[in-house]
Amino acid sequence: MKPAGVVRKVDQLGRIVLPKSLRKRYLMNEGDPVEIFVQGDHIILERYRPKCVFCGSMAEVSEFKERYVCGVCLEEMAVLQQ
Numbered sequence: 001m002k003p004a005g006v007v008r009k010v011d012q013l014g015r016i017v018l019p020k021s022l023r024k025r026y027l028m029n030e031g032d033p034v035e036i037f038v039q040g041d042h043i044i045l046e047r048y049r050p051k052c053v054f055c056g057s058m059a060e061v062s063e064f065k066e067r068y069v070c071g072v073c074l075e076e077m078a079v080l081q082q
């Protein structure tokens with residue numbers, strides 16, 4: 001992990017403004033969901049990518065009843081129907 005060369009202050013509501021250059025570089029636009037991870041003493045921000053509720057895969061994920069399911073798990077569930 002390397003520093004981005006930017007220091008920002010947290011405001012009264014806990015918000016931090018991400019520099020435009022970083023938002024552009026990491027394709028973060030207004031309204032995009034961002035997921036927050038913690039690792040030791042670090043807080044990590046990533047663009048949110050839906051994961052399969054069953055296996056955690058991010059490949060070929062479809063939304064079904066407000067949950068995300070990958071193609072492999074959908075196929076496995078289809079076999080159960082037979």
Ligand SMILES: [Zn+2]
Binds near residue numbers: 054069071074
């Ligand atoms: Zn899955």
